[in-house]
Amino acid sequence: MELRQLRGFTAVAATGTVTGAAERLGLSPATVSDRIRTLERSLGVELFERKPNGMVLSEHGRVLLPEARRLLEHAEAIRRLLADTRPRVTIGTLETLIATRLPAIIGRLGDRRPDLDLSVRSMMRAPLLRAVSDGELDAGLLLDTGDTLGALGFTPGPELSFVDVGTVRLFLVARPGHPLADTGSVAPKELSGDTLLVTPPGCSFRMAAERLLGPAGKRIEFDSVSTIRAWIIQGLGVALLPEFAVAGDLADGTLVALGPPPAELALRVVWREDRTDARDLREVLYAMAA
Structure with a gap:
């Protein structure tokens, strides 16, 4: 067995086709096919069932896959050791999370993995998910809810x-004196006479507002959370x-919460499980969550 054959094998297993594996590895489909056939001959077994719509792991292939990934991970660790290079992880996330939540997470990671170099890129969710799926990013930090990825209302790659590395509570806020400030709870229909200030479609806070508050009330859309906050302080929604x-505004009375916190979003790190270095990356991500 050769490492290049194992890389071809894991790539075909991940993509389901020789063409997809070739695109991922930057090789021709003929080269990938040749490596798979050579690996099968060396082992004396068939690793895939060839079907009209792609390649499906055989029983022998399913046995080999986790071992192949471990061998590739170990080979990469040896390469880094001999090259005396520090492992690097590149994470993408929203600008607001970079400023407010990422410092504490990076602090935890630094305590547990001082050997690691970390770089951060500011990205919106859709391009962030594409970049993680394409391997441009090692991981992405985003907001979500529920027990499955994308339950907030977006579609991730399969x-x-x-x-999950933390939570973010959401508050329905208004200027002091709002008639619902002391009611203890707020039903969506009670907001029908209010102007609801929202972020653009696709933003996590907008998705949460649509799920919790429904279509009630007039909406004005802003790109910036800080702009929305300034309008609320002036009593404009x-x-x-x-x-x-x-x-800070809730603590000093500049703003008031209408009822208890109606939602809590998960601060969630996403990555590709089928990467050849997935085990090392998973250890890094769980260190972030510790």
Whole structure:
């Protein structure tokens, strides 16, 4: 067995086709096919069932796959050791999370993995998910809810895994004196006379507002959470905003919460489980969650 054959094998297993594996590895389909056939001959077994719509792992292939990944991970660790290079992880996330939540996470990671170099890129969710799926990013940090990836209302790639590293509480806030400020709870229909200030479609806070508050009330859309906060302070509407944006205002009475926190979003790291270095990356991500 050769490492290049194992790389071809794991790539075909991940993509389901020789063409997809070739695109991932930057090789021709003929080269990938040759490596798979050579590996099968050396082992004396068939690793895939060839079907009209792609390649499916055989029983022998399913046995080999985790071992092949471990061999490739070990080979990469040896390469880094001999080259005396520090492992690097590149994470993409929203600008607001970079400023408010990422420092504490990086601090935890630094305590547990001082050998690691970390770089961060500011990206919106859709391009972030594409970049993780394409291997341009090692991982992405985003907001979500529920027990499955994308339950907030977006569609992730099927190959992505996740681990939760924290939470973000959301508050429905208004200027003091709002008639619902002391009611203890707020039903969506009670907001029909209010102007709801929202972020653009696709934003996590907008998705949460649509799920919790429904279509009630007039909406005005802004790109910036800070702009929405400024309008609310002037009494020009209400909004569902993250705790990190309004905690100080709630503490000093500049803003009031309408009822208890209506939602809590998960701060979630996503990555590709089928990467050849997935085990090392998974250890890094769980260190972030520790």
